[in-house]
Amino acid sequence: MIRLVIAGIIVYVIYRLSRALFAPSERKVAGRASGAPPRIEGEDLVKDPCCGTYVPINSAHKAVVRGETVYFCSRECLEKYKKENS
Numbered sequence: 001m002i003r004l005v006i007a008g009i010i011v012y013v014i015y016r017l018s019r020a021l022f023a024p025s026e027r028k029v030a031g032r033a034s035g036a037p038p039r040i041e042g043e044d045l046v047k048d049p050c051c052g053t054y055v056p057i058n059s060a061h062k063a064v065v066r067g068e069t070v071y072f073c074s075r076e077c078l079e080k081y082k083k084e085n086s
């Protein structure tokens, strides 16, 4: 009888371990299905204060205006903002 209980515990532990191993991947798939935006490293979006467009930081035009670092979608926006804030 005790053997049966031990066997049951072992089966339960194996079941729990396999659940713990498979649960994270299941959650990841579920998160993707819910439509959460994928976050890519180094692709943080910055807002262009001139036209309000969100630009990936890697391809944004960077400028320091009044000691503040600002990012723009294009050279034109950068120049326009600099002219307006100088």
Ligand SMILES: [Zn+2]
Residues within 6 Å of the ligand: 048, 050, 051, 052, 053, 072, 073, 074, 077
């Ligand atoms: Zn712009």
